[in-house]
Amino acid sequence: MAIAENPSLKHSVVGAGLLDHGILAVDYLHQTVYFQRFDQTEVRDEVIEDKVVIIPGKVNDITGAYFKANIHDYSHGTDFTYSGDKPIVIDFWATWCGPCKKMAPLFEQWAEKYKDRIIFLKVNADKEKELCNKFKVNALPTFIFLPVGGRPIIEVGARPEVIEQIITEQLLK
Numbered sequence: 001m002a003i004a005e006n007p008s009l010k011h012s013v014v015g016a017g018l019l020d021h022g023i024l025a026v027d028y029l030h031q032t033v034y035f036q037r038f039d040q041t042e043v044r045d046e047v048i049e050d051k052v053v054i055i056p057g058k059v060n061d062i063t064g065a066y067f068k069a070n071i072h073d074y075s076h077g078t079d080f081t082y083s084g085d086k087p088i089v090i091d092f093w094a095t096w097c098g099p100c101k102k103m104a105p106l107f108e109q110w111a112e113k114y115k116d117r118i119i120f121l122k123v124n125a126d127k128e129k130e131l132c133n134k135f136k137v138n139a140l141p142t143f144i145f146l147p148v149g150g151r152p153i154i155e156v157g158a159r160p161e162v163i164e165q166i167i168t169e170q171l172l173k
Contacts, residue, residue, distance in 0.1 A: 057115030059091070059108050059122050064131040067123070071146070074134045082146040084119075087171035089163075091122040092132060092142040099158035100141045106160050110167065118171055147171050 052066045071088065072080050082088065091107050093100035111120035125132050125140055135144060135154065145153040145166050153170055155162060 054119060054121075056119070057112050059104075059111045059120045062090075062121045062123060064123075064128045067128075067131055074131075081151055082148065084146070084148060086117065086119050087148055088119045088121060088144075088146040089167065089171070090144040090146070091120070092125045092135075092137045092140060092144070093122055094125045094140050097140040103141050103158045103160070106163075110164070114167065114172075118167065145171055 052060070052062055054060050068075065071084070072082070074080065089107075089110070091100075091103070093104070107120060107122070110118075114120075123131060125137060125142075131137075135142070135152070139156050141156075141158055143155045143163055143166075145155070147153070147170055150170075153166060155166060
């Protein structure tokens with residue numbers, strides 16, 4: 001794709017035809033313009049509720065629909081006590097979150113370390129606003145711990161030592 005320059009214009013002008021070929025984003029803080037072509041972007045079907053398979057020892061992506069169907073249907077009552085057979089740790093994260101990226105490798109290590117005793121899940125906070133609102137997730141990363149027969153424990157922030165302490169003292173006791 002070529003963009004023609006016109007020296008007679010005082011300011012840069014983006015032709016309307018450019019937006020037919022991709023997405024334009026302007027980052028004012030860093031004074032940068034990004035262009036992502038449509039033909040270079042993989043478009044995937046976001047409807048994965050029926051395809052979620054929980055694999056022990058891995059961090060498993062889930063949706064709000066999966067959460068409602070398999071963990072707790074928060075639309076029918078507010079009191080929540082987890083009644084599953086294995087404890088769960090849920091990581092609420094986002095692609096733009098630096099601390100989330102810092103925690104991701106540790107979360108994967110814990111999933112492998114505790115694979116037969118704890119289920120590790122992650123929720124994309126940008127895609128699952130309703131679930132985030134239910135649990136008052138206002139900062140990322142947020143971790144929700146679900147002990148068997150217990151109430152949710154919520155921890156905000158990238159503090160690996162605190163998360164590991166909750167896992168060993170609250171989930172595995």
